[in-house]
Structure formats: structure tokens, C-alpha cells
Amino acid sequence: MHRSSRRRLVAAIALSTVTAVAGTACSSGSGTTDTKGAGGGAYTIWDPYPQFDKTSAWAKLLDECGSKAGVKIKRTAFDTSDLTNKTLLAAQQDNAPDVLIVDNPVVSTLAEAGVLTTTDDNKLDTSEVDPNLLAAGQSGGKTYGTPIGANTLALYYNKAVLKAAGVDVASVKDWQSLTSALEKVKSAGKKGITFSAIGTEEGSFQFLPWFWGSGAKLTELDSAQGESALALWTDWLKKGYAPNSVINNTQTTSWQEFASGDYAFAENGTWQLANADKAGFDYGVLPIPASAGGNASAPTGGEFVTLPVQGDPGRYTTSQKLVTCLTSTENLNATDTALSYVAPTADVQNKQVAAKAGLKPWVDAVKAAKGRTSEDLGTKYPKISEQMWKAVQSALSGVESPKDALAKAQSAAQ
Structure with missing residues (x-):
């Protein structure tokens, strides 16, 4: 590795707090600790799925792909929060994995x-991937890897609560109609909407659909559009349409509030689908509306499959x-179903919806989504995100x- 690359690695390790970025459905746990095999047909794969042990369908798929390529797979599973630092340190030691799956x-x-x-170097074909999802892995006009799947945010709604309040969910098409629905729900004695506005990346992740839905850009946090998005949330709290608990809510505690059955709406992700099915009440899902109508862009979660730099470039052919x-x-169809992800290609998305019609609003939300980077x-x-969540909290x-x-956030982010 060139000396300049090592300097970039040192800087990147300092920047690796980006691993705090949340919004994916990855569970925590411990994985294996195999190190990279030296030759002998062994190829290393690192992933952020420690919830899947060696008996899982995921681990078996890795082995099957290895067999097809004529190599043995040595897999290591890390918690998402550990994976970036482990990768940076391994690369600094010229010992990066052959295949890396990363947030x-x-x-x-x-x-x-x-x-x-x-992808120009490693010859990965990304032509079938939805461009908005591929963009999350692009930097400086170049593409680094391909998405294995995506999750994002939408609005879950409690059908019984809306019916009791006289709200037709089909009428919820923009911010004004959503706020009107929340007013009716409150008047009917129920609770409006819950979400996560905690002072971490989760808070920014949940605010972004409203920020982007206003037409605002992350490079101009203090625009009039951005102000309108934050005013929307602030007004909801003032009027009692959303609880004060959102200030400290994680996406998990926000979901627990919705699961009580008292709320009309909850902003949350695809990773709650299994919990929604167990909630004990009829629910629906609709994409988060933009200010003037249509679907707002929500941030994409999910992982990219990448090929790290190797000292021996001859390894790339097999890694590819x-x-x-x-x-x-x-x-992809089997993997994304197991991960509660929407596939990154239209072909597999269609297969997913054919198998489970309830995924249609999630596919629509993913098609409107975009990467945070x-x-x-x-x-x-x-840095921008940190100032955003601080502004939301304030x-x-x-x-x-x-x-x-x-205004303070924009000044600090510049």
C-alpha cells in the first residue's frame, strides 16, 4: 500500500465514527474470529450479520458461492459498530478481506x-441495480460495490384508530392532510404519531424524509424548506399530535409506543414487519408524504458488497x-427476504411483491429513497448529520x- 494511502487510512480511522450511522435492521451478537487464509483456495468474507451462525441459510449460501467459484470461504461476522475499524486496521496491515459487506x-x-x-477495476456488473440505491456506494464519480438490499422508513398506521377517528387513509397525501388526520385522531381521544428524534444518527435518519420531503438539501440546513420540516415536527409536539417522548425515543422505543395500539401512525422501517405482524391489530403501511404531495425521499439503510484492495490483484477475479x-x-430474493430488505433490482422486487403483496408500499418507498452520503x-x-440532530433536539x-x-447547525456544519 502506498504511503499516501496509509495516511488516508489514519485519517479514516479518526473519521470512523460514521459507523454510528443507524437505520439498518442488523442485530447484535458475536461472530467467528477466523483470519484470512493464506492461499490454498481460501477467500475471506466479512459481514455484519453475527445473528446468522454457520447453520444459517446465509452461511450456507456463502459456502455454496465459494464452491461454485472453486474456493473455500472463511467467514467472519462482526457487529456493525466494529466492522469499519476492523476493516481499516486490516487494510493498514495489507490483510483486508477479499469480500466485505458493510453498511x-x-x-x-x-x-x-x-x-x-x-467496479471499473473489479468488473462487478451493477447495470440492473436501481440508480438511487447504487448512489449510496458512489463517491467522486466512481462506484464501490453493489447493494445487497435496502431498507427504509415509511408510516405504519393502525386501521382501527383511524376508523374510529373517521380518517380515510387514502386522504393522507401531503403534510396538510396528514396533520388534519392527526387532529381528528386527537379529537377522538387517541394518540397521533410517534417517531424517533433522539440526539443520535437515529434522530437524523428519521428526520430526513421530512427534511428532504420539504425540498431541502443537506448542504443548506437553514433553508426555508428545512425550517418548514422542523416546524412541522415542532408544531406536532406543541399541539399534542406527537408525544414529548419522541425527543428521547429510539426507533425501538418508538415502535413499542405504536405497538401499544393507541397511536394512529408510527414512522419506522422494514425491520419492524415481523413485529407488526405480531402486534395484535390490523395495520397498514404508506410511504411518507412529501410536503406538497407524492412520496418523500427517505434514507436508505442496508449493506453494500465490496471488494477491498488486495496486494495480489489476481484475487479479484474470484472475488468478483x-x-x-x-x-x-x-x-437476492432469498437473502433479502431473510433480512427483511427490499431487493435493489426491479426483477427481484417484483418477485418479492408477488410473494407478499404487503411489501408493495415498501418497494415504493425504496424507489423514492436515497443514500445519506x-x-x-x-x-x-x-458532521452534517450531527448538527441536524442537535437542531432537532433544540x-x-x-x-x-x-x-x-x-441557522446554528448550518454554521457549525460548514
């Missing part, structure tokens, strides 16, 4: 550190075969007006 906002950090190969196998139409934000995103707690909170 999509981290791709730009690893790319800027010189850890990842581009492994990734092609993992992301084939047949295998898209538009060449790259490693600028974590406004919702009444410390500052939305305008003042976002």
Missing part, C-alpha cells in the same frame, strides 16, 4: 481511505465471482426556534 454510509469512508476497489453469486437474482457528500455527512425541546436552531 452503505460507510462505503465513502472506506473508499476515501483507499481501502476499496471500484463470489459477489456475483451472492447478488444474483435467485440468491449521496450527491458526493461522502465523509461530510456525519427545537423540539423549546430551547430555540426551528429557524435559529437550523
Whole structure:
């Protein structure tokens, strides 16, 4: 590795707090600790799925793809929060895995550190991937890997609560009609909407659909559009349409509030589908509306399959075969179903909806979604996001007006 690349690695390790970026459905747990095999047909794969042990369908798929490529797979599963630092340190020691599956906002950090190969170099075919999802793994006009699947945010709704309040969910098409629905729900003695506005990446993740849905851009936090999004949330709290608990809610505790059966709406992700089926009441899902109508862009969660830089470039051919196998139409369908992900290609998305019609609104939401590091934000995103969640916290707690909170955020983010 060149000396300049090592310097970028040192800087990237300092920036690796980006691993705090949340919004995926990955569970925690411990994985194996195999190290990279030296030759002998062994190829290493690191992933953020420690919930899947060696008997799982996922682990068996890795082995099957290895067999097809004529190699043995040595897999290591890390918690998402550990994976970036482990990868950066391994790359610094010229011992990066052959295949790395990593949370999509981290791709730009690893790319800027010189850890990842581009699809031009490794010849991965990404032509079938939805462009908005592929953008999460792009930096400086180059693409680093391919998405294995995506999750995002939408609005769950309790059908019984809406019916009792006289609300037709089909009427909810923009912010005004949503707020009107919340007013009716409150008047009927029920609770309106719950979400996560906690002072972490989760808070930014949940605010982004409203921020983007206003027409605002992350490079201009203090725009009039951004102010309107924060004012929307602030007004909901003032009028009692959303509880004050959202200030400290994680996505998990927010879901628990919705699961009580008292709320009309909850902003949450695909990873709650299994819990929704167990909630004990009829629910529906609709994409988050933009300010003036249509679907707002929600942030994409999910992982990218990447090929780290190797000292021996001859390894890329086999690594490319492994990734092609993992992301084939047949295998994506099974993998994304297991991960509660929407597939990154239209072909597999259609198969998913054919098998489960309830996934249709999630496919629509994913098609409107975009990556947090898209538009060449790259490693600028974590700093912007931190100022965003601080502004949200300040406004919702009444410390500052939305305008003042976002003006301070923009100044700090520049």
C-alpha cells in the first residue's frame, strides 16, 4: 500500500465514527474470529450479520458461492459498530478481506481511505441495480460495490384508530392532510404519531424524509424548506399530535409506543414487519408524504458488497465471482427476504411483491429513497448529520426556534 494511502487510512480511522450511522435492521451478537487464509483456495468474507451462525441459510449460501467459484470461504461476522475499524486496521496491515459487506454510509469512508476497489477495476456488473440505491456506494464519480438490499422508513398506521377517528387513509397525501388526520385522531381521544428524534444518527435518519420531503438539501440546513420540516415536527409536539417522548425515543422505543395500539401512525422501517405482524391489530403501511404531495425521499439503510484492495490483484477475479453469486437474482430474493430488505433490482422486487403483496408500499418507498452520503457528500455527512440532530433536539425541546436552531447547525456544519 502506498504511503499516501496509509495516511488516508489514519485519517479514516479518526473519521470512523460514521459507523454510528443507524437505520439498518442488523442485530447484535458475536461472530467467528477466523483470519484470512493464506492461499490454498481460501477467500475471506466479512459481514455484519453475527445473528446468522454457520447453520444459517446465509452461511450456507456463502459456502455454496465459494464452491461454485472453486474456493473455500472463511467467514467472519462482526457487529456493525466494529466492522469499519476492523476493516481499516486490516487494510493498514495489507490483510483486508477479499469480500466485505458493510453498511452503505460507510462505503465513502472506506473508499476515501483507499481501502476499496471500484467496479471499473473489479468488473462487478451493477447495470440492473436501481440508480438511487447504487448512489449510496458512489463517491467522486466512481462506484464501490453493489447493494445487497435496502431498507427504509415509511408510516405504519393502525386501521382501527383511524376508523374510529373517521380518517380515510387514502386522504393522507401531503403534510396538510396528514396533520388534519392527526387532529381528528386527537379529537377522538387517541394518540397521533410517534417517531424517533433522539440526539443520535437515529434522530437524523428519521428526520430526513421530512427534511428532504420539504425540498431541502443537506448542504443548506437553514433553508426555508428545512425550517418548514422542523416546524412541522415542532408544531406536532406543541399541539399534542406527537408525544414529548419522541425527543428521547429510539426507533425501538418508538415502535413499542405504536405497538401499544393507541397511536394512529408510527414512522419506522422494514425491520419492524415481523413485529407488526405480531402486534395484535390490523395495520397498514404508506410511504411518507412529501410536503406538497407524492412520496418523500427517505434514507436508505442496508449493506453494500465490496471488494477491498488486495496486494495480489489476481484475487479479484474470484472475488468478483463470489459477489456475483451472492447478488444474483435467485440468491437476492432469498437473502433479502431473510433480512427483511427490499431487493435493489426491479426483477427481484417484483418477485418479492408477488410473494407478499404487503411489501408493495415498501418497494415504493425504496424507489423514492436515497443514500445519506449521496450527491458526493461522502465523509461530510456525519458532521452534517450531527448538527441536524442537535437542531432537532433544540427545537423540539423549546430551547430555540426551528429557524435559529437550523441557522446554528448550518454554521457549525460548514
